[in-house]
Amino acid sequence: MPKSSASRGARAAGLMLLCATLAGCGHLERWGSAARLVAAMADAPPEALPTPAREVSYPGEARRYRADLYPAAGEARAALVLVHGFTRHGKSDPQLRRFAGQLAQARFQVLVPQIPGLTRFSVSREDVDAITASLAFLAEHSELRQGLAAISYSVGPAMLAAMAEGAEAEFILAIGGYHDLVEVIRFATTGHDALGAAAGAPNELGRWLILASHAAQLPRDEDAELLRRIARRKLTARWADISDLRAQLTPAGQRVLALVNNRDPERVAPLIAGLPAVLQREIRALDLAHRDLSTLQACLVLIHGEDDPVIPPSHSVALAAAAAPGRARLFVVSGIGHVDVQPGLADAFSLWRAAVALLEAARRETCREDTDQGP
Incomplete structure (x- = not known):
């Protein structure tokens, strides 16, 4: 992470300036929302962490789950399940809360479930149940288009939940995710x-x-x-x-x-x-490598750090290749570690484009293929 709040603020200010300049060309609402998402990805320090409207609970096959619900600022464009990665704080992780708040400002209704296994730094099939139950809760309480946002090791369970029978996820934002678990182990060791x-x-x-x-x-x-x-x-x-x-x-x-x-x-x-x-x-x-991802109906927006030391970007490249033609948009960005964003202004442009891709996926019935793997 940046060394000081001053450097975070300077970087965020630069990112916001770039995005605001780009937004001045037109499509102000959409690009302004993208600018806010880029600022969240860049760890811009907020005056205060956003507070969810309420905590909800709902049943899954394995157990009951708890989640925080963040209402959209204004008329909601879509509903989104935001899945945390490995963090002991779970849904209360400060960076996750910041990201949820920025998504809400971009007019997403955001549900952030507590995934018990991920708080213990473990990924398991129970995580799929938690995400599936979260999607079912949104479907029961909202008629909005549904999506998923997942981080790191939670990308696999999120993809599997989206492929489950009856799942209604229409778009997925995957940040630093894996494709082949055996190859993740090979790379890590x-x-x-x-x-x-x-x-x-x-x-x-x-x-x-x-x-x-x-x-x-x-x-x-x-x-x-x-x-x-x-x-x-x-x-x-x-x-x-x-x-x-x-x-x-x-x-x-x-x-x-x-x-x-x-x-x-x-x-x-x-x-x-x-x-x-x-x-x-x-x-x-x-393991997603043994799944037919071409059957996945959701639009995929894949973001991966070029120098990710834990899960290399080749996994997001493989995810994009495994998806049905035209259903994945891939952004490999330098200046990102393992879901730890410190982009320079040039790389912020790729993040900004990824944020725009998410907003487009949330409102479209079809996907638009696009890739950005850096210079």
């Missing part, structure tokens, strides 16, 4: 990107996020807690000694740790094949 050209030292953040995610799926609670403690220790200090925790793991826990510690791209597949069956089922269930 070895630095090898089989979907693109990237190869290098793996990012340690991604390695230990993978461990935290898989830990929650283990049937033995003691193993899950030990692996979470290992992940926390390594995220705090890369060279931390974990021998005391490793010694307490069962063979199943040891196999998970072996996958995460592996640095050989060729060993990833056999190591996954050796995982406990429950983990293999979760990976398979959440």
